[in-house]
Amino acid sequence: MVQDATATTNVTTKELVNNVLAAIDKEREREIISRRFGLFDRKETLEQIGEMLGITRERVRQLEKAVMSSLKATVEQGNIEEVSAFEERVVNLLQNHGQVSRITELTNQITPSADREEQARVAFLCQLCTGLVVINEDDNFYSSVGILAIHDEKTIKELVSTLIETIKQIGEPKDIKTIAKAAKIEDPARAAALASTSKQLATLNSRWGLVKWPMVNPKNIRDKIYVILKENGKHMHFNEIAAAIKGSDFKRKDVTTQAVHNELIKDKRFVLVGRGIYALKEWGYNKGTVADIITEVLKQAGEPLHRDEIVKRVLKSRFVKETTILLNLQGKSQFKRVAKATYTLAE
Numbered sequence: 001m002v003q004d005a006t007a008t009t010n011v012t013t014k015e016l017v018n019n020v021l022a023a024i025d026k027e028r029e030r031e032i033i034s035r036r037f038g039l040f041d042r043k044e045t046l047e048q049i050g051e052m053l054g055i056t057r058e059r060v061r062q063l064e065k066a067v068m069s070s071l072k073a074t075v076e077q078g079n080i081e082e083v084s085a086f087e088e089r090v091v092n093l094l095q096n097h098g099q100v101s102r103i104t105e106l107t108n109q110i111t112p113s114a115d116r117e118e119q120a121r122v123a124f125l126c127q128l129c130t131g132l133v134v135i136n137e138d139d140n141f142y143s144s145v146g147i148l149a150i151h152d153e154k155t156i157k158e159l160v161s162t163l164i165e166t167i168k169q170i171g172e173p174k175d176i177k178t179i180a181k182a183a184k185i186e187d188p189a190r191a192a193a194l195a196s197t198s199k200q201l202a203t204l205n206s207r208w209g210l211v212k213w214p215m216v217n218p219k220n221i222r223d224k225i226y227v228i229l230k231e232n233g234k235h236m237h238f239n240e241i242a243a244a245i246k247g248s249d250f251k252r253k254d255v256t257t258q259a260v261h262n263e264l265i266k267d268k269r270f271v272l273v274g275r276g277i278y279a280l281k282e283w284g285y286n287k288g289t290v291a292d293i294i295t296e297v298l299k300q301a302g303e304p305l306h307r308d309e310i311v312k313r314v315l316k317s318r319f320v321k322e323t324t325i326l327l328n329l330q331g332k333s334q335f336k337r338v339a340k341a342t343y344t345l346a347e
Contacts, residue, residue, distance in 0.1 A: 013111055013121045016082050020128065023074055028053060029067045036064055038120040068127065075128045087129035091147055098193025100146035100156060105196065119143075135197065144197040160198045163191060164210075167201065173209035173216050204249065205231065222263045224250055225270065226280070235279040235319060238264055274319030285317055291328045293318055294335065295345065304344035 011019070017039050024030045031053070035044040046057035053060070075083045093109050094101055107114040107122045126132050126145045133153050137143040146156055166183040167174070180191035195201045195208055202209065202217035204227070209216040214223035215230060228244045229236060236244070241264070242257040264270045270278045271285040279285045288296075297313045298305060305313075311325050318325075329335050329343055336346040 011082055013086075013118060013125065016086060017121045017124065019082060020071060020080060020125070023071065023080060024067060029063055032060060032063050033067055033071075033124075036060075037124040038117065039124060040117060042116075043120065072128055072130065076130050083125060083128055086125055087131055090126065090129065090145070091131060094145070094147050098187065098190040099150045100144060100190075100193045100197060102196055103143040103145060106145060140199055141197055142199060156194065156197070159185065159194050160201075163195050164198065164200050167209060173204075173207035173213060175207055176203075179208055218250060220263075221245075221255055221259055222267045222269070224248070224253075224255070225260060225263060225267070229270070229278070229280050235273055235277050237276050238278060239276070241278070273317065277319050289328075290314065290318060290320055290324055291332050291334065294325065294328055294332075298335075298343070298345045304338050304342045307341045307343060310343060 021030050021034065021039075024033065032049055034040060035049050035052075036046075037043065044052075046060045050057045050060045074080060078084060089110070090106065093106065097105070097109075103119050103123045103126070104114070106126075107119045110122060111118050123134065123143055123145075126134050131148050133146045133148045133151070133156070135141050135144040135146070135153055135156060141157070141160075144156075151159070162183050163179065163185075166179055170179065170182065176192045176195070177188045179195075180186070180188040183191065185191045185194075192203075192208070195203070200211055202211045202213075204216045204218075207216060211217045214226055218224040218227050224245050225241055227250075228241050228248070232244070238261045239257055242255060242260040245253050245255050245260065247253075261276075264272075264278050269281055271281050271287055273279045273285055281287075286293075286296075293314050294310060297310055307326060307329060310329065311322050314320075314325050315322075330337075334346050335343050338344050
């Protein structure tokens, strides 16, 4: 069971950050570090801080670099004991999490109130720990931290690239054990931890894939409908689909039944196969009325068929009452009875 950080350090992350800042002699430099890392408010740019302090952005960058180097040296010398205890706690957590973790996930384990400022404070403290490697957020990676003795930043990024290429080659979402084996990473937990640091990968229902794949990263109601139908493996009524979305693990699942029905009608991936019942087109279903399906059945047969056989074949692609099929056979001019209960296409 994960314990609060106070069980190890006897201080909260906020108090620990204040202790670290107290080791900085000049107020201006404390202000720079606090604002650059967003320790108590939103993060600020070099330009914003420079304008506030009346110095250039380059001077802000220089001061930030110098102060961080000094703080790391102070921590390494053991002059801020709480940081060493914090590092030990983080290492223990990471060892149970595949040796690497996103800052958001790590913060959730360290403190019960894992808001944006707490995440910023945890990331800042990790920067000071000599036994940790920190990956700063960019277009490809989330802000993450790993155990330096296991892998440096270059190794982490290379392993993530291997996972991405492996998933691309597989071509569809798979469970992490399958992906790890194909990527030649022995520990699936480590593979999952590494994958979680990448902005190019996503996971849903215990499967990993590229973030652009709807099956692991549905971005709108249509994608969520697709995932629900795909997971179910068979046709569903739009009411069932709406209920399934509301009970899913999607990040946003507050949808109305009407909205779901509207999207089913619009998207070509879905085919109406019965009254309010939809299936995926990729399963071999085609759009059309019951009469259209009867026509297709007779065309493919190339000969007259008994009505029972027609009903049997139509029901393979439409979930309607038998009487509906029979009424279409008897009431539509494109069908002609050529013998008792036997029909063909009219000329």
